[in-house]
Amino acid sequence: MTRFEAWARLGAGMGWASAYIERLRGGDVVAFRPRGQSMAGKIESGQLCTVEPIDPAVLRVGDIVLCKVNGREYLHLIKAIQGRRFQIGNNRGRINGWISAEAIFGRCVRVEP
Numbered sequence: 001m002t003r004f005e006a007w008a009r010l011g012a013g014m015g016w017a018s019a020y021i022e023r024l025r026g027g028d029v030v031a032f033r034p035r036g037q038s039m040a041g042k043i044e045s046g047q048l049c050t051v052e053p054i055d056p057a058v059l060r061v062g063d064i065v066l067c068k069v070n071g072r073e074y075l076h077l078i079k080a081i082q083g084r085r086f087q088i089g090n091n092r093g094r095i096n097g098w099i100s101a102e103a104i105f106g107r108c109v110r111v112e113p
Contacts, residue, residue: 017066017073024053024066024106034075038090039064042077043111049075050110056101059086064108069096075108 020030031050034043042064043049051066059065063078069088074096080087086104089095 015068015073017075020051020066021068021073021105024051027053029053030106038092038094039076040091042091043075043108048110048112049108050112051075051106052109054104054107056084056086056104059101059104059107065104066106066108067099067104069099069103072096 016034017032020032023030029050029052031048033046033048035045037045049064054065059078059081061078061081064075065078065086065088066073066075067086067088068074069076074088074090076088076090076096078086079089079095082098084101085098086101087095087098
């Protein structure tokens with residue numbers, strides 16, 4: 001996808017991870033290089049992250065997941081689990097909120113330079 005296509009998608013209400021989420025829903029494994037400092041210490045800005053589709057029943061506290069919280073897409077940590085609800089936050093102490101299992105699209109299984 002070109003930068004222009006990415007901006008066009010954002011303008012159409014799609015977030016930075018929409019294409020990856022679509023592929024995960026189709027059963028594909030995806031890899032991308034997220035930017036930002038919110039996961040520093042676990043994922044540094046620009047590192048290659050591989051994300052696989054996942055059955056939410058096997059998710060655990062501490063897993064890094066590609067998810068949507070309040071309409072925004074994140075590659076963040078599961079901080080707590082209550083039944084089929086998951087609390088999502090970054091690696092710097094910020095909590096994004098609680099989501100259902102349906103808002104989790106994949107788990108990060110590998111981080112590379």
